[in-house]
Amino acid sequence: MFLSLVLLGLCICFIILQLRPRRPKNFPPGPPVLPILGNLLHLNPQNPLEDLEKLRKSYGNVYSLFLGPKPIVVINGVKAMKEAMVIKAAEFAGRPQDTIVNDVFDVKGVILADYGTSWREHRRFALMTLRNFGLGKKSMEDRIHDEIQHTIKTLDESIGRTLCPQVMFHNVASNIICQVLFGTRYEYDDEFVTTIIQCVTEITKIFNGPWAMLYDCLPFIRNLPLPFNKAFKNIKRSSDLVLRLLNEHKNTRTPGEPRDFLDCYLDEMEKKAEDSSFSEDKLIFTALDLLFAGTDTTSNTLLTAFLYLMNHPHIQEQCQQEIDQVLEGKDQACFDDRHQMPYMQAVIHESQRIANTVSLSIFHCTTKDTELAGYSIPKGMMIVQNLSTVLKEEGQWKYPHEFNPDNFLNDQGEFVKPDAFIPFSAGPRMCLGEGLARMELFLIMVTLLRKFKFIWPEDAGKPDYTPIFGVTLTPKPYPMKVQHRL
Numbered sequence: 001m002f003l004s005l006v007l008l009g010l011c012i013c014f015i016i017l018q019l020r021p022r023r024p025k026n027f028p029p030g031p032p033v034l035p036i037l038g039n040l041l042h043l044n045p046q047n048p049l050e051d052l053e054k055l056r057k058s059y060g061n062v063y064s065l066f067l068g069p070k071p072i073v074v075i076n077g078v079k080a081m082k083e084a085m086v087i088k089a090a091e092f093a094g095r096p097q098d099t100i101v102n103d104v105f106d107v108k109g110v111i112l113a114d115y116g117t118s119w120r121e122h123r124r125f126a127l128m129t130l131r132n133f134g135l136g137k138k139s140m141e142d143r144i145h146d147e148i149q150h151t152i153k154t155l156d157e158s159i160g161r162t163l164c165p166q167v168m169f170h171n172v173a174s175n176i177i178c179q180v181l182f183g184t185r186y187e188y189d190d191e192f193v194t195t196i197i198q199c200v201t202e203i204t205k206i207f208n209g210p211w212a213m214l215y216d217c218l219p220f221i222r223n224l225p226l227p228f229n230k231a232f233k234n235i236k237r238s239s240d241l242v243l244r245l246l247n248e249h250k251n252t253r254t255p256g257e258p259r260d261f262l263d264c265y266l267d268e269m270e271k272k273a274e275d276s277s278f279s280e281d282k283l284i285f286t287a288l289d290l291l292f293a294g295t296d297t298t299s300n301t302l303l304t305a306f307l308y309l310m311n312h313p314h315i316q317e318q319c320q321q322e323i324d325q326v327l328e329g330k331d332q333a334c335f336d337d338r339h340q341m342p343y344m345q346a347v348i349h350e351s352q353r354i355a356n357t358v359s360l361s362i363f364h365c366t367t368k369d370t371e372l373a374g375y376s377i378p379k380g381m382m383i384v385q386n387l388s389t390v391l392k393e394e395g396q397w398k399y400p401h402e403f404n405p406d407n408f409l410n411d412q413g414e415f416v417k418p419d420a421f422i423p424f425s426a427g428p429r430m431c432l433g434e435g436l437a438r439m440e441l442f443l444i445m446v447t448l449l450r451k452f453k454f455i456w457p458e459d460a461g462k463p464d465y466t467p468i469f470g471v472t473l474t475p476k477p478y479p480m481k482v483q484h485r486l
């Protein structure tokens, strides 16, 4: 009896060991893999960034991990990142298609579309439309300035009081993108905005949580009534709201005279052949992509910038001196003024570097068998770009681990942008909202710093700079005081 039990135990151990995922020949190295769990125990699901950094130190700039049975390759440091994203661009430009994120967004707009015709056409169209909004009757700069007036009003009403700037910065970023997409802005308590924010918050919470990991690792649980189903319900609610706006647009538009992104797309659909990749479904999901991608990223960068500026008052004052000097006699800043403001430019870029907003980028996937840093990587492999390791890479920055605008200034005080500045990623998939985001950051920061002094409240204690991990890194909620300057 005893012998039978021992034999049974040995058999089970043997089967489990056989089930243990193995690294293929010449695959990037990584930590030992457990059966079923893979390397899940190596990662803190609340914030894996520190664990990923430890693994980089042990296994180098290109290493592999198993999320359950599924292998992924993690890329670190500017050299490997550029080899993959720029030199071997097309080979690393896919998006994984077998994750919860992809199943939730079942129609693909731009962000989650795999490398191919539909992605290319939608990306080109979105880039062109965002650019054209800078040439139309009302320029993109005017739209941004209009929205900044609402932020100024909020700050004016908060003089002498302590405010929490989260909602204010979220509002300015989401309203700028809503103006572009739907030709309208929303008050914070508007049903459209509150529902979308609620949906996005819940969806990202699920994507970052353990249920998403289980969904990705264990395909047989996907049809069960488990908490991840909420993400599917929320995406339906969001897309229904955009569908409602789309139907309103269809009833009120004049073809050839687009008022916003939705109208432009409808015009384009009419021009395209029947078999084109353009469709109303894709329009809804492209609009959601731009709304989701363009809101938290910009607002979290602004939140980080003001958190640091309040706690580095000498840097804030130096920005204000430069702004006063360059804008003397002018009503408002324009984007071209940045060329006369090297210090301000350095502060904005340094804020983006420190904010490290989309720290793990958006997951890529190889489109064919390829090589990276001498390792073999098969087609269809999920690729994680750890942008943090580039934005804080020793040897690339004068002060990799501190907030210091000198990281972007040369000895003559001129603005310089090191190669390792890639918060928008690099290569064919790099952020398509970069131009808009840079314009927003410059106009918002310059306009607000010109008018107000931002103060860390005396009773707020020491600032906590550690961000909350998620699809985007978010500063912990903090208080702010404002005074008029002029």
Ligand code: HEM
Pocket (backbone or CB within 6 Å): 110, 111, 112, 123, 177, 289, 290, 291, 293, 294, 295, 297, 298, 301, 357, 358, 361, 362, 363, 364, 423, 424, 425, 426, 428, 429, 430, 431, 432, 433, 434, 436, 437
């Ligand atoms: C400071 C603000 C922003 C940061 C740091 C940021 C960063 C990023 C990053 C790291 C990616 C992933 C690139 C890759 O997969 O290699 C990305 C993709 C993307 N971003 Fe941004 N982003 C910002 C603002 C915006 C804005 C304002 C918009 C919308 C107008 C936008 C739209 C997109 C889209 C559509 C993609 C997907 C591109 C593709 O798959 O081809 N982003 N962004």
